[in-house]
Amino acid sequence: MSGSRIAALGHYQPTRVLTNDDLAGMVDTSDEWIRRRTGIATRRIAAPDESVTDMAAAAAGKALSASGLRPSDIGMVTVATCTAIDRCPSTAAQVAGRLGIPAAVAYDLNNGCAGFTTALAGADHAVRAGAARHALVIGAEKMSDVTDYTDRSTCVLLGDGAGAAVVSAHETAGIGPVAWGSDPTRGSAVRLLDDWHPHFAQDGQTVFRWATTALPAIARDACDRAGIALTDLAGVVTHQANLRIIEAITRALDLPADTVVATDVVDSGNTSAASVPLALSKLTERRTVPAGAPVLLLAFGGGLSWAGQVITCP
CATH class of the missing domain: 3.40.47.10 (Thiolase/Chalcone synthase)
Known part of the structure; x- marks a missing residue:
């Protein structure tokens, strides 16, 4: 194989919706102010007991199911996050355990908001080099854990969720040079x-x-x-x-x-x-x-x- 491609995708968002009007009851702001400066109307907020790992595993499970692969086919799991509380074991290792992935290299990557595209490039490089045939790349954040809800300039921006991609070896490149x-x-x-x-x-x-x-x-x-x-x-x-x-x-x-x-x-x-x-x-x-x-x-x-x-x- 001379290239790699995204074979499947999946995503997850919490059920709670936080509206601009909700925020207006918490801090000095308004729906009009938020929309004019950011374009944002709503954001999803995770439950107190819902972790970065929970959201990452949900999104990754959907991507894995959509790919038609078995957990044992995955040779690499990377989670891009800057909000995971657990330092060790990594979020990626916990996701691998939940999905029954038996022996993949698993690690977290923190490059802030550029984390997923950075991790996607790393997976592309690894697959093309033959280090793994199939990889899971996940971006997952619980920004509500690090949001200052007294600061109207930042609290209106942030939400929680996760997205995931299965990257697979392929005859032709489907992920371009980074x-x-x-x-x-x-x-x-x-x-x-x-x-x-x-x-x-x-x-x-x-x-x-x-x-x-x-x-x-x-x-x-x-x-x-x-x-x-x-x-x-x-x-x-x-x-x-x-x-x-x-x-x-x-x-x-x-x-x-x-x-x-x-x-x-x-x-x-x-x-x-x-x-x-x-x-x-x-x-x-x-x-x-x-x-x-x-x-x-x-x-x-x-x-x-x-x-x-x-x-x-x-």
């Missing part, structure tokens, strides 16, 4: 620091300016590496941080009118490392993007870090 990196001079712009119960914090204007000016060039780089024109993309799934950022990036790329741009942030909020696989899984479940079509994935987060690649939609 465009990734970081800018440590802006490393403190998005942060969870200092103690065992930190609060998410960010320099919102710094993140907005950087994302809207730097990411269009990174998107073009990912497409160039994959040998595909922006005009040939069927879909674009960026990190679901803020609808205004998504709109600014896609406007700068001057995409055709029929290009599908994921806007799951409106319903789900910012779910950090879960946002790209969650949005992508919904697009494929609804067949908004046809199977076999090229889709650009692009994420950015703490570090400031980024990772993106063109994938073939399963």
Whole structure:
């Protein structure tokens, strides 16, 4: 096999819906204020006893079932998260145990909101190198655990959830070369620091300016590496941080009118490392993007870090 592809996807969201009106009863804000600045209408919030592992296993179980593979076929499990409480065993090892995966290498990866696309590149490299034939890549976050509900600038953004992909060896490449990196001079712009119960914090204007000016060039780089024109993309799934950022990036790329741009942030909020696989899984479940079509994935987060690649939609 000379390449890898996403064979199947799955996602999970908690049942509790937190609306803008709910938040207006908790902090000085309003539905109009939130929509105008972020585009977000609702977000899902996990139950107190619902963990990152619970959500990761639910999404991964759906992806594994959709792939038609057996648990014993999986040789690698990676969970991208920055909110898991357990340090050891890893969330990935716990997910493998719950799904009956007997002997896979399992580890967690923390690259903030860019975690899933970073982990997807790692799985692609491992599969193409022959280290595993099938891999599970999961993004899962319980952002409500690290949300300061007295800070109206951040609490309106965040939600919980998980998304997962099965990556399998294939004759042709279905995951393009990754465009990734970081800018440590802006490393403190998005942060969870200092103690065992930190609060998410960010320099919102710094993140907005950087994302809207730097990411269009990174998107073009990912497409160039994959040998595909922006005009040939069927879909674009960026990190679901803020609808205004998504709109600014896609406007700068001057995409055709029929290009599908994921806007799951409106319903789900910012779910950090879960946002790209969650949005992508919904697009494929609804067949908004046809199977076999090229889709650009692009994420950015703490570090400031980024990772993106063109994938073939399963």
